Amino acid sequence: MVTPGIRKINMKYALRMTEAQHRALQSHLFPGDGNESVALLLCGRRRGAERHIFTVRKLVAIPYDVCDRRPTRITWPTHFMDSLLQEAFGKELAIVKVHNHGFEFRRFSDTDDESDRVLFAAVSSLLDDDLSHASVIMLPDGQLFGRVLGEDGDVVGPLESIMVVGHEIRIWSEVHRAGADGFALRHAQAFGNGTTDILRNLSVAVVGCSGTGSIVVEQLARLGVGRLVLVDPDVIEEKNLNRILNSGKEDAYLKRPKVDVLASAIARMGLGQEVVPLQGNLINTNIIKSVAECDVVFGCMDGVEGRHWLNRLATFYTMPYFDIGVRLDADGFGGIKQITGAAHYLQPGRSSLLSRGVYDMGRVDAEAMFRANPEMYNRHVKEGYLRGVDEDRPAVISVNMLFAALMVNDFLARIHPFRNQPNSEYAYIGGNLCEMQFFPDSEGSSCETLGRHVGNGDVIPLLDRPALS
Ligand SMILES: [Zn+2]
CATH class of the missing domain: 3.40.50.720 (NAD(P)-binding Rossmann-like Domain)
Structure with missing residues (x-):
């Protein structure tokens, strides 16, 4: 199925979650042993003409003992995605993968590039809806940044804004409007x-x-x-x-x-x-x-x-x-x-x-x-x-x-x-x-x-x- 318009050049992507969801994510990703961990988010969407927003519905933490966890990489059995994909199928929901890096590594690694490409190409072909998904990295202080992936697992662009709604409103933006006048x-x-x-x-x-x-x-x-x-x-x-x-x-x-x-x-x-x-x-x-x-x-x-x-x-x-x-x-x-x-x-x-x-x-x-x-x-x-x-x-x-x-x-x-x-x-x-x-x-x-x-x-x-x- 082809949905025109979602790959529009000027599309701005955003991710939103509640403070409770963010807290659960952070405590799973940073158990204190210095290794990487991974979680999946099932997200709703607001698909606008200029803004495409992912809204977190549900968090699935991939158990530590099924992963090969190292300080700078992680491998995990993707069958943990099956139930999420079933839930997402036909409902145009999004899958967002989140893993953690240390402060010294504030970007996606070559390993991340390769694993995201394979993972999201598979997600898209299984969901068969030509919609985008996202991959996000959390730093030890809870800060998030991420990118959007299209149907072939290729990077479509950055998540321009990530917002956590709690007693405080925390926002991390990738792109900035011009001019401090x-x-x-x-x-x-x-x-x-x-x-x-x-x-x-x-x-x-x-x-x-x-x-x-x-x-x-x-x-x-x-x-x-x-x-x-x-x-x-x-x-x-x-x-x-x-x-x-x-x-x-x-x-x-x-x-x-x-x-x-x-x-x-x-x-x-x-x-x-x-x-x-x-x-x-x-x-x-x-x-x-x-x-x-x-x-x-x-x-x-x-x-x-x-x-x-x-x-x-x-x-x-x-x-x-x-x-x-x-x-x-x-x-x-x-x-x-x-x-x-x-x-x-x-x-x-x-x-x-x-x-x-x-x-x-x-x-x-x-x-x-x-x-x-x-x-x-x-x-x-x-x-x-x-x-x-x-x-x-x-x-x-x-x-x-x-x-x-x-x-x-x-x-x-x-x-x-x-x-x-x-x-x-x-x-x-x-x-x-x-x-x-x-x-x-x-x-x-x-x-x-x-x-x-x-x-x-x-x-x-x-x-x-x-x-x-
Ligand atoms: Zn990584």
Whole structure:
């Protein structure tokens, strides 16, 4: 079977795994005896037009006693691949081989070249799907680098980025976007060249570009994030002008899409970023694919249905997910009852917004009906079968700014740890402005619903949801 397009010259390849997967890999590859070890990863994929991403589903450690292990080479019986190949067959999954080198040998050896060529030619012919696979080397500190192999076992190119999603977000990049310009200097002074370099090579999706989203976008752009994908279905309205950054009366008059208004604001900054404005709802095949091709995702949505989908997406495609929610309760007589907000950080395979109790499925269903079938929704609310969704809640820019900045600072702390307590203490940061208090919290137990989808990548239907078939 020939699939056109996957060998496109400019294709960028990436690998993603969770911290738990990385830890398991490292402890198998470095048992402490100084010899090489090997493991295989079964991976899902996001096969985009420009990015091809491998997402780890499962790790198979090749037992030490069946290998001939030496300090600079290893041989192992390839029949340990059989069950993985059976699992991968017909599902377009990828096989990634990982072995270890010492610090003094930061490249593939001639022996590696030969064994990869033979191994991956065999993998391709057995899977018979003309797709690429990868070979990766781990160094003693857990650092990873690797390359992609095509159907004949020949090297197609490097894995341009490898990301481990945990309490910290660790990224190793092979290829770098050009230019440390003057504007990045201040950040380099604070965070060092390594972090500014990571930001410049990062692709970030912001879902929801309104009251909190526009503020998040402004910060990410000025921090120097290299590529921004903006998602929002709505146009600017006059009622938004009190809080959407960079919006004006003319935008409301012309009914310009929020994503376009923010994209032109970023273009005006002239910092050389790539911006992809996507006007539409997240629950759409093409938008889900575009978001999944980013490295990190920020959710800045009012409702819970979109957040429910985004948490699922981030799990399938092994992405770090930052979520913001702000809530103002007016008493109806010109007074304020409560001003609260929260920034959630969600890792694939751990707790979810649902397992943290941020919402229940009743609210997700109500919003879905409100979106898809307003008539039926109104009838159900009237007859008391459904609790109404929150429309047009009060919103104030100063509150949005505070919590949006809190979330972006949390993101920076994951890339470049700076807090006195470990990042694991801050899965959640809530705040109450009436009490003038912040409540950080660590994570509860893992989400059982989402746990089994980690790294599944592209499946049919997308996200295993019939609505997307
Ligand atoms: Zn080697």
